[in-house]
Amino acid sequence: MNKLLFIFLTAALLAGIFTMQALADTGDSAQTVIEEFEALDESVYTPATYRLAKMEYDKVKELINDSNAAPDEINEAINALNKRIDELRIRNGSESLWQTYEDFFEIGNIYSGSGNLDPSNTRGALTSAHFNSLTAENHMKPNVLSTGGAGQEGTFRIFEGSNHVSDQLVREAQENGMTVHGHVLVWHSQSPDWVNGGTNGNYTRAEARENMEYYIQTVVEHFDTYYPGVVTSWDVVNEAFIDEIPTIPEGADWKDYLREGNQSGWYKAYSNGMSADEHPSDYIYDAFVLARKYTDAKLFYNDFNMYEDGKSKITAMMIKELNERYKNEYPDDPRQLIEGAGMQSHNYIMDTPPSSVENGILNLLDAGVDLIISELDLFAWYPWNAEPTGGALSGYMDLRDRGIEHIIGSAGTEEQRNYWVNRGITNGSEIEVIQAEVYAEYFRIYKDYAASIDRVTFWGLNDQQSWRRGHNPLMWNSDFSPKDAFYAVSDPEGYLGVDYNYVKPVPAPKVAETILNYNDMKPAYRNGRKGGNFISDVARSMGPKTYFDNQPHFIMSGESKISNRAYRKAVFNYLKNHPGMEDNIIMPPDTFFINNK
Secondary structure, eight states: OHHHHHHHHHHHHHHHHHHHHHHHHHHHHHHHHHHHHHTSOGGGBOHHHHHHHHHHHHHHHHHHTOTTOOHHHHHHHHHHHHHHHHTOOBOOOOSOHHHHTTTTOEEEEEEOSTTTTOTTSHHHHHHHHHOSEEEESSTTSHHHHEEOOTTSOOEESOOTTOOOHHHHHHHHHHHTTOEEEEEEEEESSSOOTTTTOOTTOOOOHHHHHHHHHHHHHHHHHHHHHHSTTTEEEEEEEEOOBOSOOOOOOTTOOGGGGBOOTTTOHHHHHHHTTOOTTOOTTHHHHHHHHHHHHHOOSEEEEEESOTTSHHHHHHHHHHHHHHHHHHHHHOTTOOSOSSOEEEEOOEEETTTOOHHHHHHHHHHHHTTTOEEEEEEEEEEOSSSTTOOBTTSTTTOOOOGGGOOGGGSSBSSSOHHHHTTTGGGTOOSHHHHHHHHHHHHHHHHHHHHHTGGGEEEEEESOSBGGGSTTGGGOOSSBOTTSOBOHHHHHHHOHHHHHTOOOOOOOOOOHHHHHHHHHHHTTOTTTOBOSTTOOBHHHHHHHHHTTOSEETTEESEEEETTEEEEOHHHHHHHHHHHHTSTTOTTTOOOOOGGGGSTTO
C-alpha cells in the first residue's frame, strides 16, 4: 500500500511540475508576442488588419491575467495573435487614385448635388483629389431633366441659362478639368410618360420615335453647346435586358431577353404600329442612331449583372448585330454605332468572383468595343435589397463597428441571413478585409484589360451616403476615414502580396504578332489574293518605330520602362481596321504580353 501511495504522489508531483513548466512556457510566449505587437506602429498598417490584430492582442492580455485560464486556451490566443500579425497589410494609400491609374483608365465617381466638389468640405476634397470623371447619380436621368404626362408636350428643366443640378455638375467638372459621363438617355425606368406613353400608354412607334428624337436632341445639344467637350460619353440605352440571364442556350436570340411591354414603355410603343419586317427592339437601334446624329460623344450601352455569362454574351450579340446594321445603312460613317459597353458592377463580395468578372469582360470584348466599369460597388450581404442588423431601420453602422450580432442579415433565407456567421466570421472588420481583397482582385483584372477599358467609376464615396448604405459597399467609412478597400484599390498587388507584372516595351510588329497569336490567327491569315503573311505586311508598315499613331512605345513607371497600353491599343486598332479583320480579333490582356506568358 505504501508503495502504491508513493507512485501516486510521485505522479502528482511530476504532473504539477509539467503544468507549471507549461504555464511558464505559455507566459514567455505570451510576453514575446505581446511585446512584438506593442512595438508595431498602428499608422503603418491598414485599419482593418491592425484592428483584427488588436482584438487578438486584447484577448491574450485578458487571458494571461485570468488565473482560471487554461494553458491550451492561452496558447490558442497566442497563435491567433501571431497569425493576425503575419496578416497585417501595409498602408500604401494613393494620394490621388486618378493619377495612380492615369496610364490605365479614368477613375470616376458620382455627383449627387451642389457642393460635391467644394474643396472646403471633406467629400469635395476627396472627390477632387482622387477622381477625374463624374457621373450624375440621378440628375441626368430623363425624369429629372424633363417632365410631362402621356399625351402632353414634354417640358425641360434645362435650357439656355438654366442652373439645374445637371448644369452645376457639368460646369463644376469643366472648371476642375474633369470629364462627365452622361447617364442616361433612353431607359425603361425613371422616364416621364410623355416620351413613350409608359407601360399603360398606347403610343405608336412613330410617336415614340419622334419624342425620342426631340428628347435626345434637346439633352445632348444642351450640354455640348454650353459646356463643349465636357460630356465625353453617354449611356444611350440602359438596362434593356431582363435582370437575370445566367446562361443562354446555343442559337439564342438577344431579342428574346429584352424587357417587354409590361416593363418598358419603349418596347410597348415600338410594338404598336410596326410593319412585318420591324421589331420592338428597334427602339435601341433608333436611340443610338439619333444620339450619333446629334453628338460626337462616345456612345455606350449600359447594364447590370454583366458578370453573368449569358447576359454578357447576349449584350455582345446585340452590339455586333446593331453595329453591322449601322455599317450597312451608314457606310460613310467610320465610327461604330455602339462604341462601348458599360458593366455596372453592383456586385456582391460573396457571389461575384473575379473569374466571373473577367469572363464577362471577355464576352463583351468579343463585340469589338471598349468598356467602362460604370457603377462599381461591392455589397456585403444577401439579398440585393437586404440589410444586416444595424441597417437603415436601426441606424447606420460602419463595418469596423459591427460585432457578430450585427453581421446577421435581416432578410433572405436562413443561409443568406447567416452567411458570414456560418463561415466563422465574427465581426465586420473581417468582412472589411474580404471586401478589400475582392476589390484588389477586380483591379488587377481591370489593369490587365486596361487597353480596352476607358473608365472605372465608383457608385459613391462613403458607405453611409451610398444607395445601399446597409451593405457598406465603398472605400470610405461614414466619417470619410479610409477602409481597407481604399488601400486595396490604391495598390492591389501590394494588398494581396503578389508581384506586379511589368510589361517590357516591344516594337509595334511584335505587339501585332502577339495580338494575332492570342487570337490564333498567326500565320494562317493571308493578305489578299496574292497571299503573303499578314504579319510580314504589318512589320513592313510599322518598322522599328518607337511611336505609332503618335503614341510612344514605352512610359516610365518609377525608374522602369514599361510598354505603353495606348501604344498597344493603337496597334490593335490598326489590325482591327484592316480589311477582313474587323470582327475577327479581340485585344488580349496586358499580362499576355509578358515574355514567355
